[in-house]
Amino acid sequence: MYVLSEFYGLSREDRDKIVELARQKELGWWHQHRDIPEWFESYVGLESEAHTVLNYQDGTIPGLRQTADYARAVFSADVGATSDDQIESHVTVRMQRQKRLTEESPLQLNAVINESALYRAVGSVDVMREQLPTCWSARDFPTSTYVSSRSRPGHMPPARAASSSCSSPTCWRT
Numbered sequence: 001m002y003v004l005s006e007f008y009g010l011s012r013e014d015r016d017k018i019v020e021l022a023r024q025k026e027l028g029w030w031h032q033h034r035d036i037p038e039w040f041e042s043y044v045g046l047e048s049e050a051h052t053v054l055n056y057q058d059g060t061i062p063g064l065r066q067t068a069d070y071a072r073a074v075f076s077a078d079v080g081a082t083s084d085d086q087i088e089s090h091v092t093v094r095m096q097r098q099k100r101l102t103e104e105s106p107l108q109l110n111a112v113i114n115e116s117a118l119y120r121a122v123g124s125v126d127v128m129r130e131q132l133p134t135c136w137s138a139r140d141f142p143t144s145t146y147v148s149s150r151s152r153p154g155h156m157p158p159a160r161a162a163s164s165s166c167s168s169p170t171c172w173r174t
Contacts, residue, residue, distance in 0.1 A: 033093050035086045044097060047107070055111040059120060061135060062111045063094050064101060070131040071095070073123030 005015035028045055036044075047053060055062045060074055071094045072087060081087045100107035118135070121128055 033089045035089050036093055044093065047097065048100070050107065051105075052108040052110065055109065056114075057111065057117055058114045060117050060122060061113060061131060062109070064098050064107075064109055065111070065134060066094060067127070067131050067134055068095055069127045070122055073127055077122075 002015065002019070005018060010018070028048055053064070055064070060066075061070060063071065066074065068091050071091045075081055075087045075090045081090060101109060113135070118132065122131070
């Protein structure tokens with residue numbers, strides 16, 4: 001807060017007010033999961049305030065549409081979690097994030113999923129049998145848009161953007 005205040009040229013009085021407000025702010029629900037990566041805490045914080053998320057996934061189904069078993073398989077293979085408890089914590093956070101899609105003022109999710117993600121086996125056959133219909137049922141969410149892009153040679157890393165009523169879109173690659 002101090003560095004940003006200095007960067008934006010705020011007076012000491014304004015800086016102190018902002019620092020005090022930041023101290024008083026209630027921590028988000030995700031802070032109870034101490035084993036999620038620090039960079040991901042920032043992402044979940046931005047997403048929790050956003051009204052729209054734009055998402056491109058090259059190799060997997062977007063996290064906001066993954067079933068618990070699919071997410072568990074992804075975390076077991078990808079995140080480098082050191083224990084089953086840590087994997088379950090990651091899955092719990094992912095499932096909690098998905099609740100934004102069905103809230104009274106739901107998060108708008110616009111996702112482009114590479115066709116290869118629909119063919120790539122993640123976990124067992126049973127995991128995929130449960131996951132794939134979930135991709136199609138996602139169309140039942142009026143605030144969500146899904147597009148499948150054709151597989152082409154080369155690789156494009158996943159990218160995400162979130163925007164809220166009080167900020168311009170924030171973009172990052174993971």
